[in-house]
Amino acid sequence: MTVEAFAPAKINLTLHVTGQRADGYHLLDSLVVFADIGDRLTLERAEDLSLSVSGPRAGGVPVDGRNLVLKAAALFGPGPGAAIRLDKRLPAAAGIGGGSSDAAAALRGLAALWGRDLPGPEAVLSLGADVPVCLAPGPVRMRGVGEEILPAPALPDFGLMLVNPGVEVPTPAVFKGLVRKDNAPMPDLPNWTSAAVLAEWLAGQRNDLEPPARAEAPVIGEVLAAIAASPGCLLARMSGSGATCFGIYPGRAAAEHAAILLRESRPGWWVEAGAPYTL
Numbered sequence: 001m002t003v004e005a006f007a008p009a010k011i012n013l014t015l016h017v018t019g020q021r022a023d024g025y026h027l028l029d030s031l032v033v034f035a036d037i038g039d040r041l042t043l044e045r046a047e048d049l050s051l052s053v054s055g056p057r058a059g060g061v062p063v064d065g066r067n068l069v070l071k072a073a074a075l076f077g078p079g080p081g082a083a084i085r086l087d088k089r090l091p092a093a094a095g096i097g098g099g100s101s102d103a104a105a106a107l108r109g110l111a112a113l114w115g116r117d118l119p120g121p122e123a124v125l126s127l128g129a130d131v132p133v134c135l136a137p138g139p140v141r142m143r144g145v146g147e148e149i150l151p152a153p154a155l156p157d158f159g160l161m162l163v164n165p166g167v168e169v170p171t172p173a174v175f176k177g178l179v180r181k182d183n184a185p186m187p188d189l190p191n192w193t194s195a196a197v198l199a200e201w202l203a204g205q206r207n208d209l210e211p212p213a214r215a216e217a218p219v220i221g222e223v224l225a226a227i228a229a230s231p232g233c234l235l236a237r238m239s240g241s242g243a244t245c246f247g248i249y250p251g252r253a254a255a256e257h258a259a260i261l262l263r264e265s266r267p268g269w270w271v272e273a274g275a276p277y278t279l
């Protein structure tokens with residue numbers, strides 16, 4: 001038996017930091033979507049548990065117990081084995097939840113392969129604040145430290161371009177650089193009737209991690225300017241703790257056109273185009 005599991009990129013369309021818990025973790029209010037751009041896992045029954053990592057973004061990704069895929073497998077406790085192959089396409093430490101989405105895809109895939117229930121919510125959250133939202137990828141409002149997943153209104157069709165300049169930005173350093181932690185949450189979410197209406201609404205919202213991320217990696221400013229200047233772009237913003245930024249376009253074709261042009265002018269950057277993904 002072989003099970004395939006897709007690990008889509010997570011995008012924080014907004015990311016408001018609204019407080020801090022006693023343990024140091026920050027309270028968030030974030031509109032999260034996923035893109036049809038991501039890593040691929042293939043899982044097969046085997047005597048032992050093993051992981052191999054290949055693909056264009058495999059370099060530097062741990063293949064031992066530090067890999068979130070193996071941490072996810074460990075949550076099931078002792079049991080049957082599995083040979084897991086991870087085709088790594090998303091850049092790491094990039095604000096698009098690559099490792100978290102891999103962990104969530106591994107949980108889904110192993111539950112299917114082994115006929116087991118998913119681990120409980122606390123165990124899932126222990127893998128990382130972004131793992132709960134990655135378990136059932138789709139547009140949601142995420143609150144708490146990442147464990148509170150609320151439904152979001154249906155989204156209009158739109159295109160997405162993701163751009164990473166090749167600089168890894170560690171999440172803890174970005175949270176540490178926040179000047180204010182008690183920022184306003186998002187208002188009630190409206191019904192967005194088109195990509196342009198969504199982009200206009202998002203323009204009035206924030207990613208509170210952008211200033212500290214830009215202090216860590218000033219190239220983020222260049223990335224945002226390049227996306228904003230691309231043809232058809234309705235909005236350019238940073239996702240998560242950076243450095244990946246995204247552009248919103250009226251549709252996939254416009255995003256693909258922008259990506260072709262940006263790859264030519266910035267051959268060293270990771271540039272992908274796509275559309276929202278729901279499992």
Ligand SMILES: C[C@](O)(CO)[C@H](O)COP(=O)(O)OP(=O)(O)OC[C@H]1O[C@@H](n2ccc(N)nc2=O)[C@H](O)[C@@H]1O
Pocket residue numbers: 012015024025026027028030095097100127128129130131144145146171172175240241
């Ligand atoms: C910034 C986001 O990507 C937004 O979706 C996530 O909140 C980060 O999720 P993640 O990378 O899965 O986070 P974790 O691996 O749990 O935490 C990494 C580090 O980020 C900080 N962290 C993370 C999440 C959160 N709500 N508050 C925090 O302060 C903590 O310093 C933590 O040590």
Ligand SMILES: Nc1ncnc2c1ncn2[C@@H]1O[C@H](COP(=O)(O)OP(=O)(O)OP(=O)(O)O)[C@@H](O)[C@H]1O
Pocket residue numbers: 060061062066067068069091092093094095096097098099100102103130170171240241
């Ligand atoms: N499957 C994995 N893929 C990528 N990195 C992994 C994986 N498992 C563990 N890691 C480690 O996790 C670190 C953070 O990478 P990851 O892509 O998970 O985070 P991120 O971009 O910070 O996500 P976020 O959007 O949550 O901020 C990497 O530097 C790497 O050492």
